[in-house]
Amino acid sequence: MIMLEGAKATTETVDALRTGAAAMKAMQKATNIDDVDKTMDEINEQTENMKQIQEALSAPIGAAADFDEDELEAELEELEGAELEEQLLQPATTAPAAPVQVPAGRQPARPAPQKRTAEEDELAALQADMAL
Numbered sequence: 001m002i003m004l005e006g007a008k009a010t011t012e013t014v015d016a017l018r019t020g021a022a023a024m025k026a027m028q029k030a031t032n033i034d035d036v037d038k039t040m041d042e043i044n045e046q047t048e049n050m051k052q053i054q055e056a057l058s059a060p061i062g063a064a065a066d067f068d069e070d071e072l073e074a075e076l077e078e079l080e081g082a083e084l085e086e087q088l089l090q091p092a093t094t095a096p097a098a099p100v101q102v103p104a105g106r107q108p109a110r111p112a113p114q115k116r117t118a119e120e121d122e123l124a125a126l127q128a129d130m131a132l
Contacts, residue, residue, distance in 0.1 A: 079123055086116075 116124075 076123075079120065083120065083124070
């Protein structure tokens with residue numbers, strides 16, 4: 001009796017394995033590697049699209065988004081250079097300069113003193129606040 005029950009269990013197990021193998025074969029025939037690759041490519045494309053959307057949403061809104069940090073740094077250096085040049089062109093206050101006699105036809109051209117613009121004043125104030 002024990003042998004018959006064991007044989008019956010073995011037969012049922014083998015039949016179940018055959019049914020499972022047949023079901024797996026049917027599933028594999030329905031799905032091929034090209035379909036899987038195509039599906040994975042579509043998933044990766046959608047993931048990339050979502051990343052681009054998230055980057056666009058995380059970007060600053062308004063005028064701040066239009067500034068390039070390198071351009072701003074170059075403009076600051078240019079303004080600092082202009083300010084330094086202006087300071088160097090100002091006469092020294094410790095001793096008055098002696099008048100130089102120049103023939104009437106050969107007057108040296110002096111650069112016109114530049115007025116500070118509101119932007120330069122604002123830049124100077126910001127630099128003072130930042131202790132640059």
